[in-house]
Amino acid sequence: MDIxxxxxxxxxxxxxxxPITAEKLATLGAALRLESGTRVLDLGSGSGEMLCTWxxxxxxxxxxxxxxxxxxxxxxxRAVELGVAEQVKFIxxxxxxxxxxxxxxxxxxxGATWIGGEVAGTIELLARSLRTGGLIxxxxxxxxxxxxxxxxxxxCLAGSISDFLMLPELLVSFxxxxxxxxxxxxxxxxGWDRYEAAKWLTMRRWLEANPNDxxxxxxxxxxxxxxxxxxxxxxxxxxxxVFALMPR
Ligand code: SAH
Numbered sequence: 353m354d355i356x357x358x359x360x361x362x363x364x365x366x367x368x369x370x371p372i373t374a375e376k377l378a379t380l381g382a383a384l385r386l387e388s389g390t391r392v393l394d395l396g397s398g399s400g401e402m403l404c405t406w407x408x409x410x411x412x413x414x415x416x417x418x419x420x421x422x423x424x425x426x427x428x429x430r431a432v433e434l435g436v437a438e439q440v441k442f443i444x445x446x447x448x449x450x451x452x453x454x455x456x457x458x459x460x461x462x463g464a465t466w467i468g469g470e471v472a473g474t475i476e477l478l479a480r481s482l483r484t485g486g487l488i489x490x491x492x493x494x495x496x497x498x499x500x501x502x503x504x505x506x507x508c509l510a511g512s513i514s515d516f517l518m519l520p521e522l523l524v525s526f527x528x529x530x531x532x533x534x535x536x537x538x539x540x541x542x543g544w545d546r547y548e549a550a551k552w553l554t555m556r557r558w559l560e561a562n563p564n565d566x567x568x569x570x571x572x573x574x575x576x577x578x579x580x581x582x583x584x585x586x587x588x589x590x591x592x593x594v595f596a597l598m599p600r
Contacts, residue, residue, distance in 0.1 A: 353419060353421075353444075353445070353446060354419065354420060354421050354422075355419050355420045357567065358567060358570065358571075359420065360420055360421075360422045360423075361554075361555070361558055361567060361571060362551045362554060362555055362558075362571070362574070363423075363551065363554070364422060364554060364558070365550065365553075365554045366398075366399065366547070366550055366551075366554075367399050367401045367426075367430070368398070368399070368401045368402075368546075368547070369398040369399065369423070369463065369547070370398075370462060370463040370491060370539070370547060370592065371539035371540075371543040371544040371546065371547040371548075371592045372462075372491070372537070372539050372543055372592070372594065373539075373542070373543045373546055374401070374405065376537050376539065376543065377401065377402055377405060377406075378405065378409060379537055380489075380535075380537040380594055381405070381406045381409060381410050381412075382410075383535045383537060383596075384458065384487060384489075384535060384596060386406060386410040386411075386412055386458075387410070387411070388410065388411030388412075389411060389412075389413060390410070390411075390412045390413070390457045390458060391412070391413050391414070391454070391455075391456040391457050391458070392406065392412050392413070392414040392415075392456060392457065392458040392459075392460065393414070393415050393416075393452050393456040393458070393459045393460065393478075393481050394414060394415070394416040394417070394460045394461075394462070395417055395447040395450060395459075395460070395461040395464065395467050395468075395474075395477070395478070396417070396418055396419075396447055396461055396462065396463065396464025396467055397416025397417060397418045397423075397424075397427060397442060398416075398418055398420070398423045398427070398463075399423045399426040399427050399430060400416050400418075400423075400424075400426070400427025400428070400430050400431060400440065400442055401427075401430065402460070402462065403415075403416050403427075403431075403440045403442075404427070404430045404431050404434050404436055404440060405434070407431070407434070407436035407439040407440050408434045408435070408436050411439075412439070412458075413439050413440070414439065414440040414441070415440070415441045415442075415443065415452065415456075416440065416441070416442045416443070417442075417443045417444075417445050417447040417450055418442070418443075418444065418445075418447070419444070419445065419446050419447065420444075421444050424442050424443070424444035425444075427440075427442040428442050447461075447464075447467050448467055448468075449477065450477070450481075451477070451480045451481050452481040455481060455482060455483035455486070456481050456482060456483065456486060457482075457483060457486045457487070458486060458487045458488075458489060459478035459479070459481045459482045459486065459487075459488050459489070460478070460488070460489035460490075460491075461474050461477075461478060461489070461490060461491070462489060462490075462491030462594055463491040463492070463592075464491075465490065465491075465492055471490060471492060471525070471529075472529055474490065475488055475490065475526075475529055475531065475597065478490075479599070485598075486598075487534070487596050487597065487598060488531070488596070488597040488598070489594055489595070489596055489597075490526075490594070490595050490597065491592070491593070491594045491595075492516075492522065492592070492593065492595065493510075493516050493590050493591065493592045494516050494517055494518060494519045494521075494522045494590075494591045494592070494593065495513075495516050495517065495518050495519075495589060495590065495591065496519075496588070496589055496590060496591035497588065497589050498513070498518060498589075499513050499589055504585060504589060505589075507581060507584060507585030507586075507589075508585045508586050508589050508590050509585075509586070510590075516590075519538075519591060519593075522595075523536075523595075526595060526597055527600075530599055530600050531597040531598065531599055531600060532597065532598050532599075532600055533595055533596070533597060534596050534597065534598050535595075535596035536593050536594065536595045536596065537593060537594050538591065538592070538593040539591065539592040539593060541587055543592075544582075544586065544587055544590070544592070545587070548578070548582045548586065548587070549579075549582075551578070552575060552578060552579060555571050555574060555575040555578075556575060558571060559571055559572060559575065
């Protein structure tokens with residue numbers, strides 16, 4: 353079981369597979385007033401940077417589940433590297449329908465909301481693992497500027513304009529689902545650069561090491577077209593944030 357191989361290639365050198373930076377992850381941990389011993393569940397935990405650094409900096413105890421074998425291995429290595437292997441556990445699995453045996457204080461899905469079939473379903477799924485009074489974290493894109501045409505939305509790799517909301521509407525939508533938004537940390541364009549531009553050097557080096565790979569043509573095409581596409585569309589139109597929610 354794994355995610356499509358192209359992501360394991362283009363994001364192999366990423367510690368964070370989202371436009372949030374290490375600094376902003378720390379800001380988020382501080383904003384949530386995490387205490388030592390806080391139990392955190394993370395669906396789609398990627399290479400584990402959020403859980404590992406929060407374990408180091410705030411003493412949390414965490415479980416992450418991710419479908420990428422490579423990212424899950426990287427997460428385990430990162431936990432050892434940061435000296436928190438006793439505090440965090442990473443499971444290589446499909447997180448669809450995952451509910452923890454023990455209730456957690458923080459239930460997160462940061463940039464992988466398709467796991468629950470979009471935002472509403474993911475919130476519902478996370479709520480099943482959450483103790484009363486706990487926090488749900490959702491990482492999700494929104495439109496920084498509304499795309500003037502469907503073509504621009506597609507340039508952002510969205511299926512259509514209706515895939516995402518503007519920030520005020522996204523915040524209202526959490527209310528409609530019965531949740532208060534109690535904190536948020538938003539990515540910025542520099543953070544998008546760290547996520548997107550970091551793929552280019554990875555792709556270039558991968559191509560040099562794997563010229564005859566079956567994906568070499570696809571990676572070559574992406575490396576050629578991505579800088580312009582990203583600068584013209586995603587960087588201008590797409591916002592991204594992590595939203596902390598509590599049921600009303
Ligand atoms: N939250 C992490 C990773 C976000 S990228 C971070 O911010 O760094 C999305 C992640 O979801 C990837 O790591 C991918 O492997 C994982 N993923 C995709 N589908 C999944 C599924 N069905 N179950 C578990 N993880 C999944």
